[in-house]
Amino acid sequence: MSPLKGANGSERDISRLLRRAGLRVTPQRTLLLEIIRESEEHLDADEIYRLARNRHPRISLSTVYRTLSLLKDMGLVRELDFDQDHRHYELCDSGEYKHYHLYCLDCGKIIEFESPLVTELAEQLAQEHDFEITDCRVTVAGYCSRCRSGSGSES
Amino acid sequence: MSPLKGANGSERDISRLLRRAGLRVTPQRTLLLEIIRESEEHLDADEIYRLARNRHPRISLSTVYRTLSLLKDMGLVRELDFDQDHRHYELCDSGEYKHYHLYCLDCGKIIEFESPLVTELAEQLAQEHDFEITDCRVTVAGYCSRCRSGSGSES
DNA sequence: CTACTTGCAAAGAGTTTGCTAGGCC
DNA sequence: GGCCTAGCAAACTCTTTGCAAGTAG
Numbered sequence: 001m002s003p004l005k006g007a008n009g010s011e012r013d014i015s016r017l018l019r020r021a022g023l024r025v026t027p028q029r030t031l032l033l034e035i036i037r038e039s040e041e042h043l044d045a046d047e048i049y050r051l052a053r054n055r056h057p058r059i060s061l062s063t064v065y066r067t068l069s070l071l072k073d074m075g076l077v078r079e080l081d082f083d084q085d086h087r088h089y090e091l092c093d094s095g096e097y098k099h100y101h102l103y104c105l106d107c108g109k110i111i112e113f114e115s116p117l118v119t120e121l122a123e124q125l126a127q128e129h130d131f132e133i134t135d136c137r138v139t140v141a142g143y144c145s146r147c148r149s150g151s152g153s154e155s
Numbered sequence: 156m157s158p159l160k161g162a163n164g165s166e167r168d169i170s171r172l173l174r175r176a177g178l179r180v181t182p183q184r185t186l187l188l189e190i191i192r193e194s195e196e197h198l199d200a201d202e203i204y205r206l207a208r209n210r211h212p213r214i215s216l217s218t219v220y221r222t223l224s225l226l227k228d229m230g231l232v233r234e235l236d237f238d239q240d241h242r243h244y245e246l247c248d249s250g251e252y253k254h255y256h257l258y259c260l261d262c263g264k265i266i267e268f269e270s271p272l273v274t275e276l277a278e279q280l281a282q283e284h285d286f287e288i289t290d291c292r293v294t295v296a297g298y299c300s301r302c303r304s305g306s307g308s309e310s
Numbered sequence: 311c312t313a314c315t316t317g318c319a320a321a322g323a324g325t326t327t328g329c330t331a332g333g334c335c
Numbered sequence: 336g337g338c339c340t341a342g343c344a345a346a347c348t349c350t351t352t353g354c355a356a357g358t359a360g
Contacts, residue, residue: 024325024348045338060328065339067326085335085338102280111284121272122295125257129266130300139292140277145285179323179350200313215353220314222351241313 020135021074031056032067033076033091042080042088073110075099100138106147175290176229186211187222188231188246197235197243228265230254255293261302 014033015025023029035051036043043051049064068089071077080088100118102111122133169188170180178184190206191198198206204219223244226232235243255273257266277288 026326026348028327058328062329062340063327069340087338102284102286104286105289113280115276115279117272117276117279121270121276121293124270124272125268125295126297129257131257131259131295131297132303133295133297134260135296137292137294137296138276140280140286140288141290141292142281142286142288148287181323181351183352213353217315217354218352224315 017076020137021071021076022137023070023074027056028052028059028063029067029071031059032064033071036077036089037091042082042090044086044088046086048089075112100140102140102142104144104147105141106143109144172231175292176226176231177292178225178229182211183207183214183218184222184226186214187219188226191232191244192246197245199241199243201241203244230267255295257295257297259299259302260296261298264299 011030011034014030014037017033018025018029031052032048035048039051045061045064045068048068049059049061052059052064068077068079072079072089076092077089078092080090082088099112099114102113103109118136118138122136125131126133166185166189169185169192172188173180173184186207187203190203194206200216200219200223203223204214204216207214207219223232223234223242227234227244231247232244233247235245254267254269257268258264273291273293277291280286281288
């Protein structure tokens with residue numbers, strides 16, 4: 001079977017997506033991802049909220065925002081700025097993992113990066129161990145320059 | 156909250172170790188790691204079990220085995236085969252992250268690897284973003300040759 | 311026997327949610 | 336006003352535990 005190309009997967013597909021990003025699978029997240037995926041348009045937060053309430057009336061607006069922001073950070077969803085007041089969202093990929101994360105342990109800032117080194121690594125591993133690689137996660141942590149110099153926060 | 160407290164102020168250190176490995180911090184794991192670290196000898200499972208029960212009488216033997224195996228897999232602990240019947244354990248490091256994991260999504264086999272590419276990547280990131288890197292996690296998933304080519308059972 | 315593993319219900323760790331109450335343009 | 340974020344207790348997801356039974360040598 002080919003790698004995931006599931007155009008018409010389903011919940012199952014979506015929970016896999018979440019899991020791969022290292023996120024917990026909750027009804028809310030699944031629902032929001034489904035809504036984003038099923039729509040041909042680029043929805044904005046409010047539309048997503050409204051659609052979500054059809055199927056899950058208890059969902060709260062802050063959940064929508066938090067989830068969208070999270071999904072964006074994890075690279076599952078792309079944020080589009082058409083105008084100043086609305087942000088629109090679209091599904092980012094269908095399984096391809098192309099970027100990785102560098103984050104500051106102090107201020108929590110997340111920097112996404114890509115690197116040919118990772119691709120190279122994956123290829124090397126695939127050959128050396130005769131693996132078919134489907135996912136590759138790289139998470140680098142440390143302290144950014146500002147946190148190192150500026151603040152003296154310690155707990 | 157935590158019934159264990161007797162040790163030095165090293166609990167903090169140990170939970171960081173666990174966290175870095177992506178593991179949850181539980182009293183049992185903390186305790187076992189403390190025991191392994193504090194002992195000058197290379198303890199075996201049974202000794203660890205006995206020592207653990209001094210401070211945490213409810214702990215079960217299976218927890219000891221599972222935890223040791225887990226810690227080994229995550230590279231926190233090294234397993235030593237002195238003879239055929241006993242395995243001994245020692246603390247692996249003190250925070251340096253030197254190896255990464257490739258695992259099969261089907262059979263669950265875990266292969267540890269090291270790679271200069273990762274070091275290179277870390278250095279590159281440090282320079283490019285002016286970060287002080289303290290941790291670097293690489294986890295690659297896929298399907299091993301055996302699982303791809305048919306069965307997949309028989310570990 | 312000894313050394314270790316597995317299955318499963320229940321406890322636990324850590325995350326996520328829905329509130330409510332704001333902030334910013 | 337419209338769009339989005341913050342703080343916090345409670346709800347939830349998923350992992351881990353302890354027990355008991357089981358495997359291997």
